[in-house]
Amino acid sequence: MTLCARVLENLAPWRDAPAWRVGFSGGLDSTVLLHVLASLAQREAIPALSAIYIDHGLQAVAQDWPAHCQQFCARLAVPLHVQRVHVDDGPSLERAAREARYRAFDQQLAEGEALLLAQHRDDQAETLMxxxxxxxxxxxLAAMAVSRPLGAGVLLRPLLNVAQAELREYALAHRLSWIEDPSNADQQYSRNYLRHSVLPALHARWPQALGNIARAAEHLGEASQLLDELAIEDLQRAESFETAAWSAVPSLSLPVLRSLSEPRQRNALRYWLRERTTMPDTAHWASWITLRDAAPDASPVWRLAGGEIHRADERLWWLSGDWLRKPQALSQPIISGQWLALPGNGRVRVEGMLPDGAFYIGYRQGGEVLELPERGRRDLKRLLNEHRVPVFIRTRLPLLMCQGRVCAVANVENLDGCSSKLWRLVWQLPTSELGLS
Structure with a gap:
């Protein structure tokens, strides 16, 4: 099968996409991919084709590369968009450049469009190693997927089953010119050392090594998918919660997690935390055992890069952003039926009509009491214990006050309004900073 036919076959599920946008660096791999797609466009009905060049601004030698890419795309009659990006300083220049590049790609993709990248089989083997x-x-270790969501569209890698040697043969046969990035030869970078010193030695001893390593990555990809499916199944049980009062805060049932084997516990937690924080290293997972096995009356906390896991009422709670900052002291008048924004703490309103009085919203200071029908004056701390309100919520729990007296506690059943149910205090918890993106 020719290279063109293989690429077309690999892209068959996405033939109806609004557009194919090629990440074009001017190097050998992306040059071949763009040429193959431009050739296909002349005889096949494929989506609108264009290219995106990302200018990282890191090398003086690269100042002529956009012009080279413009000329190449003009010969193919393929529109080219040049995007300049800022690369943040940090311990890994490679990682920072990659993150800046993908942010730019994300911003460029419209709804349903596909970004095509030229990573090939040898890149797959290199990534796994x-x-x-x-x-x-x-x-x-599953390395690179053939496809994954990216922004409003999808990222595709149609060359993962193609060796770089085949790409070079195609380029030479079609007399293509491409850019040789001098930084790719610098073996102070770990990837370049693997590419130029380690993998050639493996190939010399075992000629099928790169293909076998890439195939192992496919097997690991299947194993990763199965582990994800198992995590989803376990989390469906662990995420069930009988009350909606605090449902805006991501949480898991600790008894459900405890019923799983330790590997399944870690697998479920990794999946749950994946979009919320950088994963802890192996040694840091000991903190999970400490949190899980702490005494029942303890309030342990597991601090991670993107937030914290608190344990309360036999549940794990994920807190980040505003939830990690104590809300400012508050004494804010409230009007029935109108939402009142609480700085760093969501918003609150009274549903129904309050009686006459100078009502306002405040927070606990300690020592508050609440008058209850048939029970008289009760200590608020004890009432919150009875209603199993998580400890981390109590300092930011909105209270309806009048003349220094607590009249209602937001979202706590039977404490949130008057006995006749004519009005109740409703709190919409902060969610924008919970790390749920």
Whole structure:
């Protein structure tokens, strides 16, 4: 099968996309991919084709590269968009450049469009080896997926079953010119050392090594998918919660997690935390055991890069952003039926009509009491214990006050309004900073 036919076959599920946008660096791999797609466009009905060049601004030698890419795209009659990006300083220039590049790609994709990248089989093998040396788990060793969501569209890698040698043969046969990035030869970068010193030695001893390593990445990808499916099944049980009062805060049932084996516990937690924080390293997972096995009356906290896991009322609660900052002292008048914004703490309103009086919203200071029908004056702290209000919520729980007296406690059943149910205090918890993106 020709390279053109293989690429077309690999892209068959996305033939109805609004557009194919090629991430074009001017290097060998993306040059071949763009030429193949432009050739297909002349005889096949494929989506509108264009290219995106990302200018990182990191090398003086790269100042002529956009012009080269413009000329190449003009010969193919393919529109090219040049996007300049800022690369943040940090310990890894490679990682910072990659993150800046993908942010730019994300911003460029419209709804349903596909971004096509030219990573090939040898890149797949290199990525697996690199991650293996860093001690990655199954998901990391699965390396690069053929497709994944990106922004409003999808990222595709139609060359993952193609060796770079085949791409070079195609480029030479079609007399293509491409850019040789001098930084790719600098073996102070770990990936370049793998590419130029380690993988050639493996190939010399075992000619099928790169293909076998890439195939192993596919197997690990299947294993990772199965682990994700198992995590989803376990989390469906662990996320069930009998009350909606605090449902805006992501939480898991600790008894459900305890019923799983330790590997399944970690698998479920990794999946749950994946979009919320950087994963802890192997040694840091000991903190999970400490939190899980703490005494029943303890309030342990597991601090992670993107937030914290608190344990309360036999549940794990994920807190980040505003939830990690104590709300400002408050004494704010409230009007029936109108939402009142609480700085760093969501918003609150009274549903129904309050009686006459100078009502306002405040927070606990300690020592508050609440008058209850048939029970008289009761200590608020004890009432919150009875209603199993998580400790981390209590300092930010809105209270309806009048003349220094607590009249209602937001979202706590039977404490949130008057006995006749003519009005109640409703709190919409902060969610924008929970790390749920």
């Amino acid at each position: 690199f991650r293996l040396l860093r001690g990655a788990g199954v998901r990391g």
